[in-house]
Amino acid sequence: MENYLYIALFAPLVGSLIAALFGNTPKKLFVGILTSGLLGVSLIASVNLLAHVFTTGEAIHVNMMDWIVIGNVSIPFGFVVDQVSVTMMVVVTMVSTMVHIHSIGYMDHDTGFNRFFSYLSAFVFSMMILVMSDNFAGLFIGWEGVGLCSWLLIGFWYHKEDVKKSNDIYESPYSTLSPYSSVSPGYAANEAFIMNRVADLGMLIGIFLIFWNLGTLQYDAVFAHIGSLDTGTVVAIATFLFIGAMGKSAQFPFNTWLANAMEGPTPVSALIHAATMVTAGVYLIVRANEIFTVVPEVGYFIASLGAFVAIFAATQALVATNMKKIIAYSTLSQLGYMFVAAGLGAYWIALFHLATHAFFKSVLFLGAGNVMHATNDEINIKKMGGLKAHMPYTAFIMTVASLALAGFPFLAGFYSKELILASAFSEHAYILWATLWVTAGLTAFYSFRLVMYVFYGKENYDHSKVHPHETYPFVIAAMTPLAILAISAGWFEHEFVHMVTHILPEYHPHLEGSTNLILMIITIGISLSGIAFAYFKFKKSGGYFSESMKNNFIYKLLANQYYFPHMIEAVILKPYLAISKFSWKEIDMKLIDAIVDGIANGFYAGGESGTAMQSGSLSKSLKWMGIGILILLILVVAFGNLK
Amino acid sequence: MSGIEITLNDYLALSTIIFMIGMYGAMRRTNLLMLFFSTEIMLNAVNIGMAAISKFHGDLTGQMFAFFIIAIAASEVAIGLGLLILWFKRHNTIDLDSLKSMKG
Numbered sequence: 001m002e003n004y005l006y007i008a009l010f011a012p013l014v015g016s017l018i019a020a021l022f023g024n025t026p027k028k029l030f031v032g033i034l035t036s037g038l039l040g041v042s043l044i045a046s047v048n049l050l051a052h053v054f055t056t057g058e059a060i061h062v063n064m065m066d067w068i069v070i071g072n073v074s075i076p077f078g079f080v081v082d083q084v085s086v087t088m089m090v091v092v093t094m095v096s097t098m099v100h101i102h103s104i105g106y107m108d109h110d111t112g113f114n115r116f117f118s119y120l121s122a123f124v125f126s127m128m129i130l131v132m133s134d135n136f137a138g139l140f141i142g143w144e145g146v147g148l149c150s151w152l153l154i155g156f157w158y159h160k161e162d163v164k165k166s167n168d169i170y171e172s173p174y175s176t177l178s179p180y181s182s183v184s185p186g187y188a189a190n191e192a193f194i195m196n197r198v199a200d201l202g203m204l205i206g207i208f209l210i211f212w213n214l215g216t217l218q219y220d221a222v223f224a225h226i227g228s229l230d231t232g233t234v235v236a237i238a239t240f241l242f243i244g245a246m247g248k249s250a251q252f253p254f255n256t257w258l259a260n261a262m263e264g265p266t267p268v269s270a271l272i273h274a275a276t277m278v279t280a281g282v283y284l285i286v287r288a289n290e291i292f293t294v295v296p297e298v299g300y301f302i303a304s305l306g307a308f309v310a311i312f313a314a315t316q317a318l319v320a321t322n323m324k325k326i327i328a329y330s331t332l333s334q335l336g337y338m339f340v341a342a343g344l345g346a347y348w349i350a351l352f353h354l355a356t357h358a359f360f361k362s363v364l365f366l367g368a369g370n371v372m373h374a375t376n377d378e379i380n381i382k383k384m385g386g387l388k389a390h391m392p393y394t395a396f397i398m399t400v401a402s403l404a405l406a407g408f409p410f411l412a413g414f415y416s417k418e419l420i421l422a423s424a425f426s427e428h429a430y431i432l433w434a435t436l437w438v439t440a441g442l443t444a445f446y447s448f449r450l451v452m453y454v455f456y457g458k459e460n461y462d463h464s465k466v467h468p469h470e471t472y473p474f475v476i477a478a479m480t481p482l483a484i485l486a487i488s489a490g491w492f493e494h495e496f497v498h499m500v501t502h503i504l505p506e507y508h509p510h511l512e513g514s515t516n517l518i519l520m521i522i523t524i525g526i527s528l529s530g531i532a533f534a535y536f537k538f539k540k541s542g543g544y545f546s547e548s549m550k551n552n553f554i555y556k557l558l559a560n561q562y563y564f565p566h567m568i569e570a571v572i573l574k575p576y577l578a579i580s581k582f583s584w585k586e587i588d589m590k591l592i593d594a595i596v597d598g599i600a601n602g603f604y605a606g607g608e609s610g611t612a613m614q615s616g617s618l619s620k621s622l623k624w625m626g627i628g629i630l631i632l633l634i635l636v637v638a639f640g641n642l643k
Numbered sequence: 644m645s646g647i648e649i650t651l652n653d654y655l656a657l658s659t660i661i662f663m664i665g666m667y668g669a670m671r672r673t674n675l676l677m678l679f680f681s682t683e684i685m686l687n688a689v690n691i692g693m694a695a696i697s698k699f700h701g702d703l704t705g706q707m708f709a710f711f712i713i714a715i716a717a718s719e720v721a722i723g724l725g726l727l728i729l730w731f732k733r734h735n736t737i738d739l740d741s742l743k744s745m746k747g
Contacts, residue, residue, distance in 0.1 A: 616743035618678075622670050 155189030199247020249281030306339025444530025
């Protein structure tokens with residue numbers, strides 16, 4: 001079984017390194033096929049591990065090698081495959097294999113084809129390190145690795161020029177109505193990277209606190225002894241770890257990078273910014289549940305923030321016309337759901353929603369990629385329309401994925417979302433429940449607003465330039481397993497519960513049968529009415545917001561992402577730039593540079609005037625020697641006496 | 644031995660005085676030959692110091708060093724005089740101020 005572990009972990013790395021050899025050469029098809037194949041190998045190994053863990057209930061723990069051994073500090077490169085990490089491994093390898101195959105189609109005309117696959121496989125490797133590590137240090141390495149790969153991939157088209165900032169809501173890069181997701185890919189990449197660095201500082205402090213207080217970073221040892229610390233310390237550890245999770249999972253106030261990361265190629269958005277990397281924050285909370293269980297007050301904060309982000313993101317998706325941003329906001333919103341579950345102590349429910357979400361959201365993104373590929377990279381949903389006739393398979397898959405996202409009965413999202421709502425209700429967190437309930441309705445509406453605009457109605461694209469066509473059959477084939485899982489992942493709820501509650505706390509919403517049924521019915525009710533509203537409103541009027549509504553302040557507020565990017569620019573970026581300029585011009589140039597230059601110039605001038613001593617006359621040299629000896633003698637006497 | 648006893652300090656004082664004389668000569672004179680003499684005087688001042696310390700401490704090392712210095716001084720003078728003669732043949736002077744090629 002250990003071999004499976006190593007294969008699952010290192011197959012993506014091998015693929016990445018081989019692809020990197022061809023990084024600067026023109027497109028080579030076999031690079032894509034090879035990396036996808038190695039990912040497939042990793043997937044098979046992960047599934048084998050899942051079968052092993054599921055049947056035997058045993059975790060596999062290996063110590064590959066020692067890494068840092070100083071005194072009695074030992075941090076090994078150790079990996080653990082238990083019920084939680086194997087779930088993540090299967091989800092990650094499943095989605096990434098399909099995304100790799102999809103990318104062969106999506107990137108087929110791109111000059112950076114080989115480079116793309118190298119980055120993508122490197123990402124998967126980092127993600128595997130993150131989920132498989134048996135200590136916080138390894139987790140952090142994976143954490144930074146995925147951050148780096150995310151940066152590389154968001155900025156994949158780094159050569160694109162910056163967009164001019166504008167106050168026109170249809171042109172501004174800060175608006176969801178403009179064709180731009182961010183100022184430029186390079187800008188978006190840096191934004192994501194820097195925001196994550198800020199949050200990672202919190203995470204690092206959390207890890208340092210753990211090490212400081214417990215002297216180890218191994219999960220087992222930390223969780224066994226966390227109860228011996230005083231509450232204040234545990235609150236600090238939990239809070240700082242959660243700050244790290246907030247950055248990676250784009251929770252408020254670190255949320256802006258996720259929507260802007262849509263500048264990256266669409267398969268990247270599907271893999272990194274929907275299915276896997278952004279859920280690492282949730283994984284961290286689930287993995288460290290022993291820490292968070294000790295301090296429920298932090299948990300309530302997490303749950304409240306999650307509910308806030310859920311509705312905050314969902315409302316922004318309502319008016320957006322940028323297709324990828326709509327899906328990105330729905331990701332953000334669903335991450336909020338996961339944090340609600342994790343915060344309330346329903347860790348397995350959070351992990352369950354993470355898994356189901358990964359499947360339907362990645363396939364939704366891949367479908368969006370197909371649509372963009374078919375319409376010459378059009379991103380405005382109002383400039384599409386009627387594509388169902390041209391791309392029936394994509395339309396079908398995206399509809400199914402949207403149904404799953406909306407929580408349509410018996411699809412994947414239904415089960416997990418239902419559980420989250422039920423647990424919020426059973427914890428008497430009625431405000432959270434109501435927020436999530438409203439969000440469920442909004443989710444259904446905006447998902448189907450997107451589907452209606454893209455696939456139904458009039459064909460609004462420029463017929464002279466755009467000739468929409470269905471994508472390659474193998475791309476559809478790659479999406480099919482994900483679509484099937486988007487339908488069926490929820491059916492395995494009982495097996496999943498049975499497996500992960502070996503190590504996660506058992507939690508079941510303790511509601512009476514009738515309450516549960518009523519809750520379920522009103523949740524299904526709001527989801528279905530959201531879908532129905534989106535459908536019939538579109539059928540009736542072909543659009544959703546009238547011109548008078550578009551001048552409404554609320555519409556502008558939502559389209560401008562609550563003016564949050566503007567606020568960040570005004571409150572953080574501009575003052576920071578001013579401070580940086582001040583430091584550069586006043587402190588750096590006038591103080592630091594002046595001191596350094598002064599020292600150099602002093603020596604230079606001293607040397608220049610000192611050459612007068614070198615007259616060439618021996619007797620003068622002797623005199624200088626005499627003076628030197630005299631000075632040394634004086635020093636010897638003076639310091640000799642000092643002693 | 645009535646009254647006056649010669650101590651180590653007296654020898655060292657003598658050594659210092661002779662050294663000073665030698666150093667003064669080395670600085671003031673411009674004739675290279677005189678410079679050699681001054682150097683010899685300084686070396687011998689050191690020798691006196693060495694021999695005296697050696698005697699008073701009952702350790703022969705100092706006297707041994709004094710012998711070494713005498714031997715080295717002799718060879719140094721032999722080489723030095725050779726160079727000096729060569730210099731004189733070329734420049735017809737042994738004035739110190741004629742050696743200024745090392746000017747910085």
